[in-house]
Amino acid sequence: MLEHLKEQPKDKILALMAAYRAxxxxxxxxxxxxxxxxxxxxxPVMRAVKEAERRINAEQTTKAYTGLxxxxxxxxxxxxxxxxxxxxxxxxxxxxxxxxxxxxxQALELIKMAAPGATxxxxxxxxxxxxxxxxxxxxxSKSYRYFDSDTGQVDYVGMLTxxxxxxxxxxxxxxxxxxxxxxxxxxxxxxxxxxxxxxxxAAMPFIDIAYQGFGDGLAQDGAATRLVASxxxxxxxxxxxxxxxxxxRERTGILMAVAKDEAQRDxxxxxxxxxxxxxxxxxxxxxxxxxxxxxxxAELRADWEAELEEVRLGMLDLRKQLADELRRLxxxxxxxxxxxxxxMFSRLGTSPDKVEMLRAxxxxxxVGDSRMNIAGLNADTVPVLAxxxxxxxx
Ligand code: PMP
Numbered sequence: 001m002l003e004h005l006k007e008q009p010k011d012k013i014l015a016l017m018a019a020y021r022a023x024x025x026x027x028x029x030x031x032x033x034x035x036x037x038x039x040x041x042x043x044p045v046m047r048a049v050k051e052a053e054r055r056i057n058a059e060q061t062t063k064a065y066t067g068l069x070x071x072x073x074x075x076x077x078x079x080x081x082x083x084x085x086x087x088x089x090x091x092x093x094x095x096x097x098x099x100x101x102x103x104x105x106q107a108l109e110l111i112k113m114a115a116p117g118a119t120x121x122x123x124x125x126x127x128x129x130x131x132x133x134x135x136x137x138x139x140x141s142k143s144y145r146y147f148d149s150d151t152g153q154v155d156y157v158g159m160l161t162x163x164x165x166x167x168x169x170x171x172x173x174x175x176x177x178x179x180x181x182x183x184x185x186x187x188x189x190x191x192x193x194x195x196x197x198x199x200x201x202a203a204m205p206f207i208d209i210a211y212q213g214f215g216d217g218l219a220q221d222g223a224a225t226r227l228v229a230s231x232x233x234x235x236x237x238x239x240x241x242x243x244x245x246x247x248x249r250e251r252t253g254i255l256m257a258v259a260k261d262e263a264q265r266d267x268x269x270x271x272x273x274x275x276x277x278x279x280x281x282x283x284x285x286x287x288x289x290x291x292x293x294x295x296x297x298a299e300l301r302a303d304w305e306a307e308l309e310e311v312r313l314g315m316l317d318l319r320k321q322l323a324d325e326l327r328r329l330x331x332x333x334x335x336x337x338x339x340x341x342x343x344m345f346s347r348l349g350t351s352p353d354k355v356e357m358l359r360a361x362x363x364x365x366x367v368g369d370s371r372m373n374i375a376g377l378n379a380d381t382v383p384v385l386a387x388x389x390x391x392x393x394x
Contacts (some may be wrong), residue, residue: 009070012128013367020365024378028363029385031376034180034344036214036243036311039378046246048304052293056286065282068273070096070254072307077295078254080207082239086226093257093269095276097281100210100240101129103255106275107206107236108137108168110257111171111270120206121163121172125369127180130173135250144172147182149349152337154184160197168202174228175277176209176237177221178343181371185215191224195231205232210240213308214315215342218244233260236336241291243344244308250287318377325386335389347371350394362388 016032035043069075075094083092097103111118120139122130123146134141142165145158166172174194179185186194198205205228229235234257240332241252257272259265276283294300319339326335338346348370358364364385365370377385 008095016365016367019359023363023365025363027384029365029376029381029384031364031374031385032364034243034373035248036246036344036375037373038375039314041376041378043246043248045201046304046307048300048307049245049247049290050295050330051300051303052290052297055293056289060289066096066285068276068282069094069269070283070288071285073292075254077282077292077313078239078241079256081218081295082212082222082237082256083226083229084222086230087258089327090262091259091265092188093259093265093272095269095272096285096288097238097253097255097276098251098280099242100208100238100253102280102283103134103238103240103253104130104208105133106255106272106279107238107257108133108139109275109279110236110255110271111206112137113275115169115171115303117169117172121166121170121203123159123173123175123179124183126173126175127210130208145391147184147347147349148180150346152184152335152341152347152349154182154190156186156190160193163197163201166198166201166203166328170201170203171206171236172198173206173208174224176212176225176239178211178215178345180210180343181345181347181355181367183341183343183346183374184337186224186225188227191227193227195290197277199231204236206233206236206238211243211343212239213244213305214312214344217312218305218308229258232258234258241287245287245294245304246291246293247287247311250290251284252287252291256307271283315374318374318382319346321379321382322374325383326389329386329390336389343372344373344375346374348389348394350392354392354394357392358388361392364388 020030074096079092097106098241120145122139124143143154144162148155207225209225215221237256239254242248257268259268294304323336350370352368355368355370
């Protein structure tokens with residue numbers, strides 16, 4: 001039986017992590033994997049998470065199954081965090097999922113059940129797991145232009161031109177904030193333009209929001225998602241708690257389905273619960289309980305928001321330092337986009353050869369498409385990276 005299996009494509013980021021570990025140079029810099037790191041290179045457990053876990057351990061009296069949709073308190077708290085009243089609560093179906101990835105997978109399966117012929121449109125580039133899961137599920141997909149490597153900005157004209165080809169009933173996947181891998185994001189007027197176009201085309205938006213709080217702040221980072229959610233009868237939203245709560249391995253995420261009315265919400269809810277049942281029955285609970293404990297307790301929530309804000313401002317500061325240093329060394333403003341990007345990533349916009357040169361000659365590890373994890377830097381390594389970028393002739 002097992003001899004019939006074929007080799008699967010290797011995950012490039014995991015391969016990069018292995019190469020980094022094997023590199024003996026003590027000057028090496030890891031800008032690869034998408035995990036937040038502080039100035040010492042650690043991925044800490046947030047204070048509010050520690051305290052929530054302490055309370056859960058002390059107070060939890062059972063580990064019996066939750067419902068198929070997970071704990072309702074988690075759904076309520078997350079719907080509130082992401083949508084903040086933009087859509088009536090009785091129009092939103094929701095299920096807890098294993099991470100944001102689980103939410104994306106369930107969303108795609110729901111689309112497949114409802115509209116098997118729909119094409120899912122993806123930004124070029126996007127997080128590689130999007131096309132990978134779509135391919136695995138045998139669904140149709142197309143890409144729309146998104147990033148202009150010359151300017152480091154969104155290619156808005158290209159994006160609208162390509163989305164002009166969308167057919168009624170197609171699905172358009174959009175990153176709610178902090179686009180991965182580019183770091184380039186739509187302005188609010190541009191979001192409005194995309195919304196108008198998709199309404200015109202009778203397409204359904206599908207928002208992946210994995211970095212709320214990492215860009216311009218918790219509320220601001222949710223603004224586009226809220227505008228989209230309130231502009232259509234139907235929207236799917238996959239949200240991850242991995243980054244903003246720092247609970248990566250707890251596998252905590254949620255899929256929300258905005259429905260036209262309460263009756264449609266009930267139908268969507270029932271189908272989402274069915275999908276959870278087929279794939280894993282009950283979603284993981286520990287991370288979800290940490291999140292709902294924090295979000296529903298004023299003191300814990302304030303502490304979480306304060307720590308998240310420190311993380312966000314730290315990354316913004318690193319962006320600014322890097323852009324300043326590159327302006328000084330290159331005597332030009334061509335790297336200023338790095339300070340304008342938001343979230344954990346920026347795509348430098350250089351060739352795979354230059355990325356390899358940075359690795360071989362300078363021990364700087366970034367993903368082959370020139371995606372850098374800004375959180376992998378600190379005040380000492382920013383000048384080293386800037387100098388290497390100039391030396392490599394980027
Ligand atoms: N969407 C995007 C764009 C991401 O970058 C990630 C994390 N790399 C996810 C979703 C899902 O993350 P997780 O499954 O770890 O919650």
